[in-house]
Amino acid sequence: MHQKKEKNQTSGSQKQKRNNPGKNSPKKNSQDRNSPHTREKGAGNGPRDLRDFKEKPSEKKNSGSQKWPDTAVSKKKSSPRFEYEDDYIFWCRKCNLPLIGEECGICGSKGEILHLSQPADVRFCSPYEHEVLAGQLISSFGCNPLKGRLVLLNKIPGEDKTDEVIVDGFIFGVLSFELSRMDYRFEPSLHGAKILLKYAEGKKVKIRKTNRHINGKNIPMELIDSFAGDIKAGDFVLVTAGSLSGYGVSYISGAEFSALKGFSEPAQFESEAKILRVRKVDSGEVSLHPENPDFGTCIEVNRKHLQALGKNAINTIRGIVSRNEYRDLPVYVSFSGGKDSLVVLDLAKAALKQREFKAFFLNTGIEFPETVDFARTFCREMKVQLEEMNSGSAFWEQVDKFGPPAKDFRWCCKVCKLASAGDLETEKGNCSLQEKKTSNAVAYLTVDGKRKHESFSRARIAASETNPFVPAQLNIFPIRDWRALEVWLYIHWRGLSYNPLYDLGFERVGCWLCPSALAAEYARVEELHPEMHARWNAFLLEWAKTRGLSKEFIEHGFWRWKELPPKMLRLAEELGISVLAKEKAEDFEIEVVSGISPCKAGGFSVEAGVKGIKEKEAADFINVLGKTVYAEELGMVLVKTGTGTVKFFSNGNLIVSSETKEKAVQLFKETAKQLVRLSRCTGCGICEKACPVGAVSIKEGKPLVSEACIRCGKCMESCVVTRYFDKIVPDLDEKLKV
DSSP states (O other), X not given: OEEOOOTXXXXXXXXXXXXXXXXXXXXXXXXXXXXXXOOOTTOOSSOOOGGGTOSOGGGGGOOOOBOOTTOOOOOSOOOOOOOOSOOEEEEETTXXXXXXXXXXXXXXXXXXXXXXXXXXXXXXXXXXXXXXXHXXXXXXXXXXXXXXSOEEEXXXXXXXXXXXXXXXXXXXXXXXXXXTTTEEEEEEOHHXXXXXXXXXXXXXXXXXXXXXXXXXXXXEGGGEEEEOTTOOTTOEEEEEETTEEEEEEESSOHHHHHHHHTOSSTHHHHHHOEEEEEEEEESOOEEOOSOOOOHHHHHHHTHHHHHHHHHHHHHHHHHHHTSGGGTTSOEEEEOOSSHHHHHHHHHHHHHTTTSOEEEEEEEOSOBOHHHHHHHHHHHHHTTOOEEEEEOTTHHHHHHHHHOSOBTTBOHHIIIIIIHHHHHHHHHTOOTTHHHHHHHTOOOEEEEOOOOGGGOGGGTTOOSEEEOSSSTTEEEEOTTTTOOHHHHHHHHHHHTOOOOGGGGGTOSOOSBTTOTTSOHHHHHHHHHHOHHHHHHHHHHHHHHHHHTTOOHHHHHTTGGGOSSBOHHHHHHHHHHTOOOOOOOOOOSOEEEEEEEEEEOTTSSEEEEEEEESOOHHHHHTTGGGSSEEEEETTTTEEEEEOSSEXXXXXXXXXXXXXESSHHXXXXXXXXXXXXXXXXXXXXXXXXXXXXXXXXXXEEETTEEEEOTTOOOOSHHHHHOHHHHTHHHHSTTHHHHHTO
């Protein structure tokens, strides 16, 4: 970005630092991320606030939750969001290019710090995203000043796909996908508006010069000099007011403005009618940088930094796999067909020249066909042995039982991924595997492409971690500190082929119906693979119909949550969509009879009625809780645990007792979990693979637990039903009156 001199130019502001900045954090005299040279006039001393781009920030405080019969409201307190210390990149002002290190590899100058909104996973704008951005600029303002320029996108929290658009080292605006309209929208920043004013053919409003402070203010008709006829109510408009320029939001259309101007007695309207709200204006002048380098130059300026990144990652892999305790263990690279695992596979080839390794691909059966094809083709071309673990039709076999997966109910990951990972473990043929599983020893190593900047949930990953779901697996994360920008620079620097879906607008290229994917991407699935989209959409519509939910509930993506977050509740209210589902009868039921009651013999008990499970079925399974006796002639199963007793009768009565209220409640919950496990078992076999002593088996689609059970709990930890017990049996605490 190139800026001309202006009157009363303000100095570069200092970005507010955290209490404990890391040793690599930028110095306090670094420029603000939104304006490398000068701060926007009147913007204050802090970093650019995203409220400039989003209305109603206070609505986040209204954190109510909505639930229905097969959903639950989480009672857990939210943990503090992770704060990234490396939330910035550098920008060479001379070469006009982003830098992943401080020094420019061409001119040698030090780059200025460009702060990023967290999680700061900045990336290059893909060809499809360029098309979307160009379409929005042309449809809104009649111009595209960014044509042919290098554009970065930085994802930020939003309703759906939401990205800061970065050009010439400053934020040009925000491109977002709106769930209400199921379409994209572009909102300019102050700097973006100033550039658009130089090229735009419409959407312009001229305000009379005034001594009033107009930033953030509603502007009455009496102050409007001109109002473009192509403006619609709710549009972002480009604003000028004397020497000030910027942008705002229109309350009315151009036609409505003309109608108001046509009144014979306009005085009242001129003083009362609010025409637009000014978001931000100042007297600064902004223009695009005269240098417009290509992508090849961008790689060149970062070459040294890429070499250092690659070397560090290779050393991480070598350092861990060469430890004495791991030298003889098999090594795998987790290859998903995505960009991160692609880089990791290339790094592993360089790091493990003297060590045999294989790539493995977990084919969930609902992968994009492009992803499956790329994973196979790339490994074949790179002469890397690929083991493909295929879940086949597991998802479609289980979806009727569990319903659609959700962001907070990801049963599909266990059924389609972890089961296959367990198959990989079983097929390795390591004779000491069973012994290692029992002792929790590491049996094999997996090099993985997880990165901390992908999401706040992955922010704390270490260089290596054991897998909590797949026994005996140690994961190595050599690119955990990389951002998407560095991943893409590495891919192009190394000349690696990559999954074509990235150029078609996808950030996630795994399971095509994943609830964690963006609605913007799901809309692309319909365009690229209409037959796949039609199958899933038909299931969703039928599922919604049986619960009394509308097709709009599906169309706007509400199915992707069990517990709707505040933003989706607000959207439902805005669109008038009911999110209350009717009860759906199930074969299995558990109903608490009387809460927690004191026992005559001392202690406390909980009584409940259970439907859909026979005591014989329970007897063959429930000994995971404790020593079990089945008295068939009495029609009773008795379980004695370390904290109390469980009695389950043939008529469905369940009595759980213990010495204290707390222990009685806990034991009842554990019992309920096992009964739900039994009733909802899909026969996936994950628990069987997780058992270190071989006590679990699957017979006729149901789990059996032998007397060999050591009650370690690993089968329960691995079970998708247990993991989402609170979603399957909501409001249990309320029924227990705790």
